[in-house]
Amino acid sequence: MDSSQAKQRWQELAALIEEARTRYYQHDAPTISDEEYDRAFRELIELEAAFPELVTGDSPTQSVGGNRETMFEPVEHLLRMYSLDNVFDADELDVWTQRVVRDLGQEPAFLCELKVDGLAVDIIYRDGVLETLATRGDGRVGEDVTFNVPFIEGIPRRLSGVDLPSLLEVRGEVYFDVADFDEINREQAERLQPAYANPRNAAAGTLRQRVDRRLAKVEEARSKSESTRARAQEDVDQALSRLSRLKLIVHGIGAREGYSPAAQSECYAAMAGWGLPTSARVTVVASAAAAVDYVKHWGEHRHDVEHEIDGVVIKVDAFTLQGQLGETSRAPRWAIAFKYPPEVVRTRLLDIEVNVGRTGRVTPFAVMEPVKVAGSTVSMATLHNPEEVLRKGVLIGDMVFLRKAGDVIPEVLGPVVEVRTGSERAFVMPNVCPSCGGDLAPEKEGDVDIRCLNHAGCPSQVRERISHIGSRGGFDIEGLGEKAAAALVDDGVLENEAGLFDLGAHDLLQSPFFTRSSKDGPELTATAEKLLVNIAAAKSRPLWRVLVSLSIRHVGPTAAQALAEEFATVDAIMAADTDALAAVDGVGGVIAQSVTEWFTEAWHRDIVQRWLSAGVVMADVLKARASDALDGLTVVITGSLPGYTRDSAAEAVTERGGKVSGSVSKKTDVVVAGENAGSKFDKAVALGVPVLDADGFAALLEHGPSAIPGR
Ligand SMILES: [Zn+2]
Structure with missing residues (x-):
């Protein structure tokens, strides 16, 4: 890169960063993700390192970011609020700690704390009384939001305790708990307002509002119409309700008079004593290695915290050592923020397609430009149903915010409306099935879901049903997963699941998925041979697995086990009427109805028939009862x-129709107590349940309940 190319790139980056800062600080609506911002900022720093002539007074690296909003009165911070330099991996953290140790000539104690995803504020207390609450602003001058303080329970208006300093400038983070954040986004959706991309934006949007002016509006509206009054009231109620949910965690001090702590940790302890909220997760460690452990621990337990965190902050604890290290023009050298991988990124929504599931249900999903988020590359996300697409307000072609937290499935949050070009288009639910061309419609009048009604022949549904048969909850057939199911259907080996248990080697030879080439032509792979063995072995699985594998709507393992236990054979279930099915414990009306309806379809009965002729055991072998002597006992x-x-x-006992229970209750008919009987014996005595010894047990088995004393 020559210097003119560098200059051009510098201008692009500076413009991008300024734009992002303006949007972020003034409108609480970022148009680029944190990761993009960080990347651009780092590229700018590197560029300026290589071309120092680019470092000018108006470079974004020379200011802390954010301009003042005219809506608020400016407040000059007593001491400047610096931002923190960031590192993104263990190696970069290592470089930082090594430099600190080298510059100090010793390994200092480090204070480690969670980096709360909120809004930084500066609070001034004089003689223990809150004087101003201000946003961070550009680091020197912030916005006065003191008028909101009476409504924020989490911010003390008066310090308590002893030895209060005459002046204390407190720094902290104002934030929402995850639960409150989710609640607020639900409220936004109800009001048809866009969701907040993260808790920080929600906190900023809540704190940076003139609740005093809203209260004045309510006053003004007293003389106006009922609806105007109601609207003004509702508006202020929402504002107050959100303010009341804001929380504060303090993480530093600025100016102070009448107080001179020796270390960061010491001032946290003092602030806690004065009634300021500090985090219980702050810790002081003796080495850089222990700080790395802290970073690692919270990286793994990030979602165990009640609020969002985007990293960890590590500070040299002692103020004298902080002073020795000093600051750059932008950030202190004695602190660093370790940023965890982003969980919200921005990407392009290329299309919305639909997918047809096992029961024919049609689900829209987002197809996106592949993007790395939370450590994995994501290019698709479910959108659940057409209402969800509307609710999120996304158009095909939009830039969208995408969230993926840990192992949670990726979710499209919403569009970046500001960067729309006008070429975006709305998603229209198709009315024919993308898999079979059949009609898409609700199964029954009043159903919310749209389905492909060609259940018997729709390749997409057949594929899903076959892989369901192979799944853990179904027949549990190793080798019969999504890919094998797709090959069986797409290569014409199976028309539907009816022929599954008739499959032989010559059938699988039709599909390249199951074959490899040899000098005598294609032959089955070892996996394919194994699959045939596994399918054969599955024929004698218990009845409940057969029932689950039939893909009867609402019939999962629990209902299937209840039915199997009660009826023991498929024939008996087919013969039972809806009432008899519904009467089974764990089944009920909806499932019973679904089972009855399922068996009325000829092609369904054909599946049962074909499986039966292929040797699938459709019954549980019952142990013959010795007698009914203990029936119901x-x-x-x-x-x-x-x-x-x-x-x-x-x-x-069970051979004679009795039931064995593990614990004694009033419903117990009899307790059999052998040698070394323990607390169950005591409990039986306490509850007045009859007790039998070994001889009594023999009599019980022989004569039934008449052997129980008192019967
Ligand atoms: Zn279809």
Whole structure:
């Protein structure tokens, strides 16, 4: 890069940063993500390092950022509020700590604290009484928002305790807890207002408002119409409700009189004593290595904190050492912010497509320019349903904010409206299935979901059903996942799941997915051979797995197990009427209806028939009952019984129609207490439940309940 290219790039970056700062500080609506901002800023710093002539007084690297808003009165901070330099990985942190150690000639103690995703503020207390609350602004002059203080419970108006300094300038972060932030975005959606991209923007938007003027409007509206009054009141209620939810964590001091702490940690402790909110997660460590551990720990536990954090701040604890290190024009040399990977990024929404699920449900999803977020590359995100697309207000072609937190699935937050060009277009739900061309419509009148009604033949639905059969909750067939299911359907091996258990080697040979070439032509891969073995083995799985695999709507493992236990065979379930099905514990009306309807479809019954002829065991083998002697009796067994193990004693009861329970209650009919019976025996006595010994147990098995005393 020559110097004229460098100059041009410098201008681009400076303009981008200034624009972003203006938007961020004045409108609380960023148009680029934090990551893009940080990247641009770092590129600018590097560029200026290589071409020092570019460093001018108006460079963004020479100012802290943010201009004053005319809506607010300016407040000059007593001491300047610096911003922090950032590092993004362990190596960069290492470079920083090494420089600190070198410059100080010793390894200092470091104070480590979480970097709260909020809005930095400066608060001045004189003789313990709050004088001003100001935003950070450009670092020297901020905006006066003192009129909001009476409504923010989290900010003390008066310090308490002893030895109050005559002057104390406190620095802190004003923020929302994650729960409050989510609640506020729900309120925004209800009011058809755009969601806040992050808690910091929400905090800024809440603090930087003239609640005093809104209250005056309510006064003015007294003489106006009912609806004007109601609107003014609602407006102020919302503002007050949000202000009341703001919280404060203090993380530094500026000017002070009548107080001279020796270390950052010492002043935190003093501030806590005066009633200022400090974080319990602040810690002082003796080495750089321990600071790295802190960074690592909170990187892994980032979402265990009740508020969002975007990193960790590490400060040299002792004020004398801070003084030795000093500041650059922009940031202190004695502190650094370690930034975690961004969880909200910006990318282009290229298209909205729909996907057809196992039950035919049509779900729109976003196709985006691939982007790295929270450590993985994301190019798709579900949009759930057409209402969700409307609610988010996204258009195809929009720049959108995308969030991915940890293992959570990626989510499109909303559009960056400011950068629209007019070429964006709205998503229109298709009325034919993208997979089979069939009609898309609600299954029944009044259904919210749109479905492809061609359940029998729609390739997309068949693929999904087949991979469901292979899944853990279904037949649990190793090798029958999404890819194998897609190959079976797309290569014409299977028309639908009816033929699954008839599959043989010659069938799989039709699909390249299951074959490799040999000198005698294509042959099955080892995985394909294994799949055939696994399919054969699956034929004798328990009945509930068969039921789940039939993809009957609402029938998951729990309902399937309840049905299997009650009816034992598919034939019995098919023969049962809706009432009989609904009466089963854990089934109920909706599932029962769904099961009955499922069996009325001829092609469904065909699946059952074909699976049966292929050798799928569609019944659970029941243990024959020895007798009904203990029918309906609840028995608790405790201690050891001669001639029985715990299991065989229980089996002796269930074989006779009794139920074995693990704990004694008033519903227990009898407790069998062998040798070394413990607390269950005591409980039986306390509840007045009859107790039998080993001989009594033998009599019970032989004669039934008449062997129980008092029966
Ligand atoms: Zn279809």
